[in-house]
Amino acid sequence: MTREDRDDLEEAADEAFDLLDAGRPVDGADDEIETAIEQDEMPTAGGDDADGGVELEYDEERQVDDDARSACRFCQTEFGTVVAERRHHSEDRCDEGSPMFRPDGRPLIDPQVHELRANFLFEPKDEDLHPSQDGLAPYFAVVSQWDRCLQDETGQDDVGTLEAADDIWMLNHEENKISYRDEEAKIKTRPSDSGDSYNEYVIGVVACDEVRERKVTFQFRPSLPNAKHCETGDRIKSMPEDLPLGIRVEAQSSNVEIDEVLEVLRTLMDELDIDTRYFKDECIHDHSRIWGLGLYARIQRELSEERFVDKNGVMDRLAQFTSIRRGRGEYKWDNEEIIGHRHAVAMNETSLEKLYGDHNVGKLLKSYLPKQPEKHPSGASTHHPKIEVQFNTSHSDYLDGNAVPYESNDEFDYQDLKSELDEYLLFALNAAGLPLHADPSVYVPDEYWDADERAHDVPIHSDPTEELREAEEDLTRAQLAREDLSPTDRAVVKALADGGQMHYEQIVEETETSSSSVYRAIEKWGSLVDKVGRGTYDLADDVVRNKIEDVFAALEDVTEWVENGIDAIVDGNDEIADDSPLAKWARRHGAILQENYDEFDVELTGHHSKRELRHVLRSGLEAARNTGSSVAARFIDSSFTYRLNGDRRAGQYPFTTSGGAVLILGTAMA
Incomplete structure (x- = not known):
């Protein structure tokens, strides 16, 4: 390999690996992610339309002048490559085309909290307790007032309705959310308390609206240190040993914000004549945790089918892209009743970091319709699916699968979690090519979501999957065109591309060469070939495999064909040298x-999509311009042969000029 070729290969590798983040190892990377795709949905009525705005969408074809490429116009950070510019994020403010663009308070679509699951621990203050009471006072208050919540023979209760969080609420008898559980309560009572174990009490409330899908269910349990099992006497290890005396309140809600959950709890306690001072903010203990949260936006069904669940939609792209890289995830779908009924992609933090930035928790992105979609007419909001992002410990490696602190000055807490889910949902909508303002032709309001905007500072990320795939493919092409490769080297990598994972003895037999030649070839291929077992090898991933298959489908010997083509234009032309940018x-x-x-007759090997083809042609014209002005003029006038979406097209002229601008396949370049 010549110095120039090595420089060319290193340049391709630098740009590729600048985009490709290797990520960190994950324990149990082969474990499946349990991603239960909830089917619950609410029959909702329509809402008011929202005003439109300006779409924030990254334009892949946008050209940047030389000054903007050399330095950030806000913080003056200098860039060595276009890739470095694209990855740059200025705290002052980025160019709107940047994948890390901050709208700086610009109104964006405001997602709605759908589901919330939290475990609150309340530790009463000494000043709020009577001399004869201890920290279990709020639990015993629930026990003593329980009979008032029991449903009598007429189906009534003594609570009636209560007003909280801008709604009227009532006890949720219809879903049997009023009960106590003695068979599941396994905490042994203290010697001073009666009974063998403490009961668990469940009180559910539901908003008195037409939909009745705004609801909260509370489960009350005691909190005490060194809790022991009532039957074995052993310490219950799932509960921290240093728990204070107090009350644990598990809350599961839908369509209720977390501050509203606490307001409903305190109002309910007041209706039961239980001292609300036990449940004030100052009593919330550091052990309080969030173990489930979901944010959603509702979009037109046809847009979801086209942009999210169809082939090469957002779900498909994310699943394919991350499944061949380090990390953990799962893709589930259900089209049995209707196309697009439920589709979900779950990824842990390592997989998500291949897309953008840092992720503290894993996430599930889903598009889904109600259980019985045929019962929801086209005029109803529930005819259209929710696009939802969920956090759940089952698809997250955060703290070894533990929940997120409710509130913390030092740790990742609920507010950080909500912001991170908000950022990922906006990423998904942006990756689908949807506007991020409240466009009434895109977003569908429902009973609990106004499809409105709010000014909030959140990074907007563009979809990197195609760009990163192109970087990998460029690196693979550069490797295949190296001059130092022998026929044996190419035969080895072709065998792995055709046959998949192989033992070296199989490769020896397939290539009709020696084991020493095979080992030398494997060492020469470096990062393109991985050792996956004892004496067993495979290509790095499916991107490499597909590109190698494309190249070998068109060429018997890549270097020979390419170098012959270059020689044809180098001979007798001092302007084009073998180490020129065009070569x-x-x-x-x-x-x-x-x-x-x-002019030139140019044949592009391999298969390309229109976007890939435009990328190759643009880089070719830039290389021709860097070689010489006359070469660039000849390149623009050249006849091209290529495969576009599987069809071979010969005698094509992809470059045209209009008013001094060069168009590539009808799109302006510069």
Whole structure:
């Protein structure tokens, strides 16, 4: 390999690995993620339309002038490459096209909390207790007032309705959310307390609206240190040993914000004649945790089908992209009753970090319709699906699967969690090419969500999957076009591309060579070939495999064809040298160039989508311009042959000019 070729390969590798984050190892990476895809949905009525705004969408074809490429116009950070510019985030403010653009208070679509699951621990203050009471006073207050919550023979209770969180609430008898559980209560009572174990009490409330899907269910349990099992006498290890005396309140809610959950709890306690001072903010203990949270936006069904659940939609792209990289995830779908009924992609933190930035918890992204979608007419909001992001400990490695602190000055807590889910939901909507303002042609309001905007400072990330895939493919092309590769080297990698994971003895037999030659070839391929077992090897991932298959489908010997094409235009032309930018571009992309009067005949090997083709052509023209002005003019006038979406097209002229601007496949370049 010449110095120039090595520089070219290193440049491709630098740009690729600048985009590709290797991530950190994850224990139990092969474990499946349990991602229960909830089917519950509410039959909701429509709402008011919201005003539109300006869409924040990254334009892949946008050209940046030389000054903007060299330095950030806000913080003056200098860039060595376009990739470095794209990854740059200025705290002052980024260019709107940046994947890390901050809208700085600009109104964006405001997601709604759907589900919330929290464990609150309340430790009463000494000044709020009577001399004869201890920290279990709020638990015993619930016990003593329980009979008032029991449903009598007429189906009535003594609580009636209560007003909280801008709604009227009543006890949720219809779903049997009023009960106590003695068979599940296994905490042994103290010698001073009666009975063998403490009961657990469940009180559910529901808002008195037409939909009746705004609800909270509270479960009350005692909190005490060194809790022991009532039957075995052993310490219950699932409960921290240093718990204070107090009351544990598990809250599961839907369509209720967390501060509203606490307001409903205190109002309910007041209706039961239980001292609300036991449940004030100052009594919330550090052990309080959040173990489930979901945010959603509702969009038009046809947009969800086209942008999220269809082939190459957001769900498909995320699943394919992350499944071949380090991390853990799962893709589930249910189209049995209707296409797009339920689709969900779950990823842990390591997988998510391949998309953008840092992620503290794993997440599940889903698009789903109600249980019986045929019962929801087109005029109802529930005819259209929710796009929802959920946190649940089952698909997160945070603190070894533990929940998130409710409130903390030092740790990742509830507010951080909500912001992170908000950021990921906006990423998904942006990746689907949807506007991030309240566009009434996109977003569908319902009984609990106004499809409105609010000004909030959250980074907006563009979908990196295609860009990162292109970087990997460029690196693979550069590797395949190296001059130092022998026929045996290519035969080895072709065998792995065709046959998948293979033992070295199988490779020896397939390539009809020696084991020493195979080992030398594997060492030469470096990062493209991985050792996956004792004497067993495979290609790094499916991106590498697919690109190698494409190249070998078109070429019997990549270097020979490419170099012959370059020689055809180098001979007799001092302007184009073997180490010129255009020659390097040809080697990198497997392009075959032949001189034809005042233009070239260029054949691009492999298969391309329109976006990939535009990317290759644009980089080719830039290479031609860097080689010389006359070469660039000939390149623009050249005849091209390529495969576009599987169809071979010969004699194409993809470059045109309009008013001094160069168009590539009809799109302006510069």
